Amino acid sequence: MSRAILLLLAVGVASVSAVFECSSHETTAFVRIPRARLDGTPVVISTAGHDLTCAQYCRNNIEPTTGAQRVCASFNFDGRETCYFFDDAATPAGTSQLTANPSANNFYYEKTCIPNVSAHEACTYRSFSFERARNTQLEGFVKKSVTVKNREHCLSACLKEKEFVCKSVNFHYDTSLCELSVEDKRSKPTHVRMSEGIDYYDNNCLSRQNRCGPSGGNLVFVKTTNFEIRYYDHTQSVEAQESYCLQKCLDSLNTFCRSVEFNPKEKNCIVSDEDTFSRADQQGQVVGKDYYEPICVAADLSSSTCRQQAAFERFIGSSIEGEVVASAQGVTISDCISLCFQVSILGWEMGNLNCKSINYDRTASSCFIYAVGRQDANIKANPSMDYYEFNCESQFGGMALCTNEGIRFIVNTKEPYTGAIYAAERFSTCSQVVENAKQISITFPPPTVTSDCGTVIRDGKMEALVVVSLDGVLPHQVTTEWDRFYRVSCDVSMDKMVKEGSVVVTTIYEASSQNTTVLDVATPPPVTAELQILNQLEEPLHKASIGDPLLLVITSEQAGPHNMMVTECTATRVGGFGDTVPFTLIENGCPRYPALVGPVEQDFDKNRLKSDLRAFRLDGSYDVQIVCSIMFCAGPNGCPVSNCLDSGTNELFMSHGRKKRSADLEAGETEEKLSAIIRVFAKGEDEEEMEMGNNTMMNSLADSTDLLCISEPFFVSSVVSLSVICFALSAIIAIWGCHSLHAKPTKQVAA
Numbered sequence: 066m067s068r069a070i071l072l073l074l075a076v077g078v079a080s081v082s083a084v085f086e087c088s089s090h091e092t093t094a095f096v097r098i099p100r101a102r103l104d105g106t107p108v109v110i111s112t113a114g115h116d117l118t119c120a121q122y123c124r125n126n127i128e129p130t131t132g133a134q135r136v137c138a139s140f141n142f143d144g145r146e147t148c149y150f151f152d153d154a155a156t157p158a159g160t161s162q163l164t165a166n167p168s169a170n171n172f173y174y175e176k177t178c179i180p181n182v183s184a185h186e187a188c189t190y191r192s193f194s195f196e197r198a199r200n201t202q203l204e205g206f207v208k209k210s211v212t213v214k215n216r217e218h219c220l221s222a223c224l225k226e227k228e229f230v231c232k233s234v235n236f237h238y239d240t241s242l243c244e245l246s247v248e249d250k251r252s253k254p255t256h257v258r259m260s261e262g263i264d265y266y267d268n269n270c271l272s273r274q275n276r277c278g279p280s281g282g283n284l285v286f287v288k289t290t291n292f293e294i295r296y297y298d299h300t301q302s303v304e305a306q307e308s309y310c311l312q313k314c315l316d317s318l319n320t321f322c323r324s325v326e327f328n329p330k331e332k333n334c335i336v337s338d339e340d341t342f343s344r345a346d347q348q349g350q351v352v353g354k355d356y357y358e359p360i361c362v363a364a365d366l367s368s369s370t371c372r373q374q375a376a377f378e379r380f381i382g383s384s385i386e387g388e389v390v391a392s393a394q395g396v397t398i399s400d401c402i403s404l405c406f407q408v409s410i411l412g413w414e415m416g417n418l419n420c421k422s423i424n425y426d427r428t429a430s431s432c433f434i435y436a437v438g439r440q441d442a443n444i445k446a447n448p449s450m451d452y453y454e455f456n457c458e459s460q461f462g463g464m465a466l467c468t469n470e471g472i473r474f475i476v477n478t479k480e481p482y483t484g485a486i487y488a489a490e491r492f493s494t495c496s497q498v499v500e501n502a503k504q505i506s507i508t509f510p511p512p513t514v515t516s517d518c519g520t521v522i523r524d525g526k527m528e529a530l531v532v533v534s535l536d537g538v539l540p541h542q543v544t545t546e547w548d549r550f551y552r553v554s555c556d557v558s559m560d561k562m563v564k565e566g567s568v569v570v571t572t573i574y575e576a577s578s579q580n581t582t583v584l585d586v587a588t589p590p591p592v593t594a595e596l597q598i599l600n601q602l603e604e605p606l607h608k609a610s611i612g613d614p615l616l617l618v619i620t621s622e623q624a625g626p627h628n629m630m631v632t633e634c635t636a637t638r639v640g641g642f643g644d645t646v647p648f649t650l651i652e653n654g655c656p657r658y659p660a661l662v663g664p665v666e667q668d669f670d671k672n673r674l675k676s677d678l679r680a681f682r683l684d685g686s687y688d689v690q691i692v693c694s695i696m697f698c699a700g701p702n703g704c705p706v707s708n709c710l711d712s713g714t715n716e717l718f719m720s721h722g723r724k725k726r727s728a729d730l731e732a733g734e735t736e737e738k739l740s741a742i743i744r745v746f747a748k749g750e751d752e753e754e755m756e757m758g759n760n761t762m763m764n765s766l767a768d769s770t771d772l773l774c775i776s777e778p779f780f781v782s783s784v785v786s787l788s789v790i791c792f793a794l795s796a797i798i799a800i801w802g803c804h805s806l807h808a809k810p811t812k813q814v815a816a
Contacts, residue, residue: 087178090181091181092178092180092186092189093177094178094179094189094194095123095174095176095192095193096193096196096266097193097195097196097269098172098197098198099172100171101171102163103149103151103155103163104163104164105151105161107140107141107149107151108135108152109128111147111150115300116142116148116193117192119148119150119174119192120174120192122148123140123174124189129148135152136152138152138153138158138176139155142171142172142173142174143171144172145297154175155175158175177217177220179221182221182224182225183669185664187224187270190319191269191270191320194220194268194270195266195267196269198250198257198264198267199264200261200262200264201259201260202235202258203249203256203265206253207235207244207246208229208231208245208247209228210242210244210245211242212240212241213241214241216238219234219236219241219266220234223245223266223268224270226245229247232246232247232248232249232267232268233246233248233267234265234268235263235264236266249267250265251342252361252397255395255430283361284315284359284360284362285359285375286377287358287360287376287377287378287379287398288356288375288377288379288456289357289378290356292348292350292355293349293351293354294324294344294356295344295348296347297339299337299338299339300320300335300336301334301335302336303333303334304332304334305332306332306501307327308482310327311325312660313325313336314357315359316658316660318664320338322338323339323342324336324339324341324356324359326355329353329355357375362406376455376456377402377423377454378453378454380444380452380453382447382448382450382451383444383447383450383451384451384452385424385437385438385442385444386442386444386445388435388436390408391408391420392433393432394430394431395431397430398425398432398451401453402453404432405420408434421435421455422438422452422453424452424453425450425453426450427451438454438455465553465554467555467556471508471510471511471527472509472520472527472529472554472555473509474506474507474508474553475505476505476506477503478504481501482499482501484498484499485498485499485534486532486533487531487534487542488517488519488529489519489531489550489684490530490641490686491519492542492684494518494643511557522557525557526554527554527555527557528552528553530550531552531553532548532549532551533549540646540648542646542683544611545611545660545661545681593622593623594624595619595621595739596617596618596619596691597619598615598616598617598691598743599616601614603616607742607744608743608744608745609744609746610680611680611682613679614678614680615677615679615743616676616678617678618673619631619673619674620671620672621697625672626672626674627667627669627704628697628698629697630674631651631676632653632654632694632696633694634650634651634691634692634694635650636683636689637683638683638685638689639686639688640686640688645683650662650691651665651693654709661678661681662677663676663677681745682745688743689743689745690740690742692738693739694738
């Protein structure tokens with residue numbers, strides 16, 4: 066009897082395995098249903114920590130408690146730390162049923178196989194790829210309609226769409242009609258309808274670059290003090306200040322960040338994929354914790370400090386009294402904030418209008434713009450309204466004082482700031498590092514006194530280019546798109562009195578026409594490879610602007626992507642001023658800063674490895690050299706994938722790199738070092754400045770076109786070979802000499 070039962074169980078497991086195992090052309094992903102729970106008895110219960118860890122176990126059919134192989138088809142998550150694993154799924158994918166009306170702290174994750182997409186396209190580094198709303202559709206914003214084979218092909222079509230950003234899909238089960246949309250339930254909540262036989266899916270694989278639509282848009286944060294989302298903990302880290310915590314949200318790879326919670330006293334930062342929209346009944350007041358939501362706005366914020374702090378502060382259930390300067394009906398809060406920025410830009414140009422606050426009617430979706438704030442008007446309780454006060458600093462964000470000692474540049478912050486302020490390209494000789502400061506100042510002497518700060522005099526004005534580090538990246542002299550550039554100037558004909566100078570916040574998206582030099586990569590036997598830096602059109606380039614999206618590509622004529630792995634990539638400055646500080650991009654096969662360098666992907670379509678890269682530079686030079694160590698693994702099994710840990714969020718993600726080992730290479734493995742140089746610019750750097758500032762760098766690269774990079778094993782073998790040849794020649798000379806000495810006496814005797 067026992068044997069029969071065991072056999073029956075084995076057959077049942079095999080049947081489930083056949084259903085929930087993906088083929089070679091499919092990627093294993095998860096679809097999440099919020100406020101849902103699968104009925105039945107779980108095969109395993111685990112306090113794995115959070116949903117990402119649970120998804121990794123279920124994806125790989127691993128039992129968390131023992132590490133043994135066990136079929137996993139789905140799991141429930143309690144929103145905190147506990148997962149309940151099942152070997153079956155809800156209908157129609159499986160045979161089980163979902164519980165009717167479960168509590169809000171229930172999330173159901175179902176394994177699915179998405180065809181014709183890579184693991185990166187299906188964002189398997191996140192816990193789920195799509196969020197499903199049953200018997201629901203979004204009307205009015207369908208960009209493309211296609212008839213597909215099944216639901217999985219519909220989800221694949223959304224992920225593969227190139228003509229526009231697919232933010233959501235409607236799938237009709239009776240006709241297999243797949244509708245791709247450029248909007249979602251958050252951007253157009255009034256267009257969501259209940260529809261039998263149709264399911265709505267939110268794309269959870271959007272990135273920071275495309276989550277606001279095809280034009281990119283801008284993300285700003287709305288702050289609510291003493292507020293939290295309850296009963297849902299996600300990724301946590303310790304951050305020195307508010308701006309670093311907000312940056313964690315923007316940079317988050319493993320979590321589609323929809324909200325952030327920050328404790329100013331304990332410095333605890335929580336990044337979450339839930340927000341007040343999804344947790345409307347699970348939010349409330351709490352002492353000592355501030356809550357932030359990123360909002361997409363249709364406005365140019367390149368010259369604003371709104372990207373580094375909360376743009377607005379929200380006061381729930383309140384409204385301001387005063388004269389309305391602009392209004393809109395039937396809009397979201399995102400539309401309302403965009404209108405506020407547009408009013409401010411128009412008012413700045415006309416000099417007679419400005420947006421200082423907003424009343425937003427949640428029940429009527431109405432927006433009202435005011436030119437006054439709390440200091441100038443009364444605030445009253447209003448249950449249907451939320452009051453938003455504009456919270457950004459001035460557009461210029463700093464002040465310059467013209468003194469006899471030079472230009473004194475002062476930046477005031479609303480929150481304590483930890484970071485650095487320095488003269489562009491002169492960090493080693495002209496910088497100041499501060500911790501928990503609300504005011505930062507630095508003086509830039511005239512060029513007649515010292516050249517340490519790079520000040521110049523032109524057209525009767527003394528000028529300096531200043532960088533304020535806001536990205537949280539160490540070392541501070543790594544300049545990224547999230548740092549701020551200021552061009553400050555003073556009239557050189559000033560008298561003895563202190564006067565205020567000019568401060569302009571510059572953008573950082575323009576490149577110059579100067580050329581740069583790229584080092585040829587080594588080609589030792591038996592494997593050849595090449596490292597290239599490409600633009601978004603996948604064209605080779607040797608210059609870029611800070612923040613530009615690039616591709617780091619590794620190709621080989623002999624090895625495919627499954628036979629290559631990246632062990633390490635390091636960026637170093639070429640030429641320039643001051644000490645050179647190496648900056649590690651990829652360490653032990655994993656990206657150090659996912660916001661700058663993404664996971665290494667296998668691109669089988671183009672037979673290469675690739676990684677997303679955001680252009681940056683190391684202060685002191687325009688040129689950055691990137692050197693990568695590549696390992697080649699022979700054989701059909703190729704190189705294993707690496708499971709990487711995000712140091713900021715403690716989340717796992719996959720990368721096709723590998724940890725360095727102190728032991729010798731295994732059989733069939735070789736290692737190679739590749740390099741490339743790229744020149745990176747910021748706006749405001751004209752040809753004359755770059756020519757003057759890079760004389761040292763250009764001299765050091767004068768003969769670099771003749772350089773050849775060779776791997777260390779090849780170099781060692783070459784040296785050994787030459788040594789053997791020299792030893793052989795020495796032996797031949799010695800033998801010849803001895804033979805000559807013996808031959809001469811023999812001739813004398815014969816005579």
